[in-house]
Amino acid sequence: MSSELMVYIDGKYFPKSQAKISVYDHGFLYGDGVFEGIREYNGVVFKLKEHIDRLYRSAHALTLKIPLTKEEMIQAVLETLRKNKMKDSYIRLIVSRGVGDLGLDPRKCPKPTVVIIADTISIRAGDAKETGITTMFSWVRRNRVDSTSAEIKSLNYLNSVLAKIEANACGVDEALCLESSGCVAEGVGENMFIVKNGELLTPPSSTGALAGITAEVITALAAKLGIKLTVTNLTPFMVFTADEAFFTGTAMEMVPIREVNKRQIGTGKPGPVTKRLMAEFHKVIKDPTQGTKV
Numbered sequence: 001m002s003s004e005l006m007v008y009i010d011g012k013y014f015p016k017s018q019a020k021i022s023v024y025d026h027g028f029l030y031g032d033g034v035f036e037g038i039r040e041y042n043g044v045v046f047k048l049k050e051h052i053d054r055l056y057r058s059a060h061a062l063t064l065k066i067p068l069t070k071e072e073m074i075q076a077v078l079e080t081l082r083k084n085k086m087k088d089s090y091i092r093l094i095v096s097r098g099v100g101d102l103g104l105d106p107r108k109c110p111k112p113t114v115v116i117i118a119d120t121i122s123i124r125a126g127d128a129k130e131t132g133i134t135t136m137f138s139w140v141r142r143n144r145v146d147s148t149s150a151e152i153k154s155l156n157y158l159n160s161v162l163a164k165i166e167a168n169a170c171g172v173d174e175a176l177c178l179e180s181s182g183c184v185a186e187g188v189g190e191n192m193f194i195v196k197n198g199e200l201l202t203p204p205s206s207t208g209a210l211a212g213i214t215a216e217v218i219t220a221l222a223a224k225l226g227i228k229l230t231v232t233n234l235t236p237f238m239v240f241t242a243d244e245a246f247f248t249g250t251a252m253e254m255v256p257i258r259e260v261n262k263r264q265i266g267t268g269k270p271g272p273v274t275k276r277l278m279a280e281f282h283k284v285i286k287d288p289t290q291g292t293k294v
């Protein structure tokens with residue numbers, strides 16, 4: 001048996017080095033497809049049903065008919081994890097339009113391609129949770145909601161990639177993305193929250209942000225802890241003058257922000273509301289009732 005990771009492609013498993021799809025796949029040619037990033041903690045896939053629901057919503061917006069029922073997709077994810085005997089993995093679930101011709105017409109793609117990868121991910125420095133990270137507003141605006149909106153978790157991530165390139169070039173940990181009117185949308189793959197006078201504020205998804213599942217967890221935790229949360233437009237000024245700020249996302253989990261475009265946020269250290277939520281968040285992700293057992 002191979003010691004390589006096994007990747008699911010259309011119902012079959014291939015060793016990672018042989019897991020390949022056609023160059024005629026419209027996911028590759030046109031970014032025509034959808035995906036999810038999901039985490040498994042200690043044998044439980046965190047919020048798996050919620051991720052599957054979002055995948056099917058994104059696909060619906062693209063009129064992409066996923067060739068598996070939601071239950072079959074859940075079973076395929078669990079089976080991939082079992083095959084790989086992985087613990088604390090990161091799952092990448094991709095459904096592309098499938099193989100077609102060189103024109104972009106989706107009608108030429110009879111069968112969507114389904115890929116499930118169970119691996120690990122590392123996107124932040126080891127002590128980011130303790131020290132917080134630096135960020136900057138990038139020149140790259142989020143697409144408008146009547147464009148390839150970030151509301152759809154599609155394979156079109158060039159908007160985020162451009163913002164990330166800018167952050168890299170400036171020696172900053174992560175980019176913040178503004179929407180077309182100049183208010184804050186989100187990070188490149190994270191939602192954003194600020195804290196002002198002990199209360200939480202976060203932008204609405206109508207700014208072109210993805211409806212984050214981690215953000216939903218934070219929303220529920222805030223309600224449980226009695227911390228007021230308002231969903232509202234955030235201006236750059238509101239962010240510069242916030243007491244605290246943090247990102248949420250499956251890959252990044254929850255990470256404090258200590259600097260935005262060289263402006264220190266609050267004391268420059270993770271604040272009390274952020275720390276309290278982080279402590280609760282780490283309890284929730286370990287709670288087996290919050291996910292689906294492998």
Ligand code: PMP
Binds near residue numbers: 189214215249
């Ligand atoms: N925004 C974008 C653009 C993302 O790609 C992600 C990651 N899926 C998020 C926000 C955070 O969403 P979630 O908490 O569901 O991972």
